[in-house]
Amino acid sequence: MVRRWSAAAAGLLRGRDVGAVYAGVVLISGIVVFAQPHGVAAQAVLDSSTNVSNLRTQPLLVLVLSAFVVSSLESLWILPCVVWVFGAAQRWVGRAATVLVAAFGHVFATVFVGILVHAGIAHHALSNGVAHEPDVGVSYGLAALVGLMVFRLPQATRRKVAVLGTAALIGFVLVSQTFTDLGHLVAWGIGLAMGFVGSRFAETGR
Numbered sequence: 452m453v454r455r456w457s458a459a460a461a462g463l464l465r466g467r468d469v470g471a472v473y474a475g476v477v478l479i480s481g482i483v484v485f486a487q488p489h490g491v492a493a494q495a496v497l498d499s500s501t502n503v504s505n506l507r508t509q510p511l512l513v514l515v516l517s518a519f520v521v522s523s524l525e526s527l528w529i530l531p532c533v534v535w536v537f538g539a540a541q542r543w544v545g546r547a548a549t550v551l552v553a554a555f556g557h558v559f560a561t562v563f564v565g566i567l568v569h570a571g572i573a574h575h576a577l578s579n580g581v582a583h584e585p586d587v588g589v590s591y592g593l594a595a596l597v598g599l600m601v602f603r604l605p606q607a608t609r610r611k612v613a614v615l616g617t618a619a620l621i622g623f624v625l626v627s628q629t630f631t632d633l634g635h636l637v638a639w640g641i642g643l644a645m646g647f648v649g650s651r652f653a654e655t656g657r
Contacts, residue, residue: 468546469538469549470535470541471534473537477527477533480521481520481527485523498513499516499517500585500586501586502586503565503568503572504582506562514557514558517557520588529589537549537596540552540596540599540600548649549596552595552641553592553593556591556592560595560638564630564631568630586631590638594642596642598613601643601646617640617643620635
């Protein structure tokens, strides 16, 4: 029985080790952080955040930490999606490319949003308090990989999905008017761009 369970688990995780390891680290960090008293947990999230204040003082540290921290225990619901999407990407383009696309999506969406917030504060369109708002999680990298996976679809379908997905994310931005949703749109666009470039190279090499 144990061998059967082990074999089933190995089969399930085959080709999904990047997402499984990433989700496992995020799960452990979430449990550790939110096992602390509320004030301590909130400060840990804030210290790991890629808000403008932290990006000014310790950009490299928070760009890494923020990808492994969630804003609440409820946010852990997304981890099965991480395993599935990372796994789908890994089985298609491999480990290195999967990590690269997710990292690009996370970093560049974060930096783009940070620049906009900084500009808004500098021009007094936003309050200084926005510079200290928490911004953590796996969703930017995930959005980039979903954008990449659009190019796994047949050509006619991928165009429709790309347009509909972009329109939906623009709609979320207009309705919510949050920088997080803007970051999702940017990360999705990064994934689409990398998928487009990759597909062109693949077609050229045939």
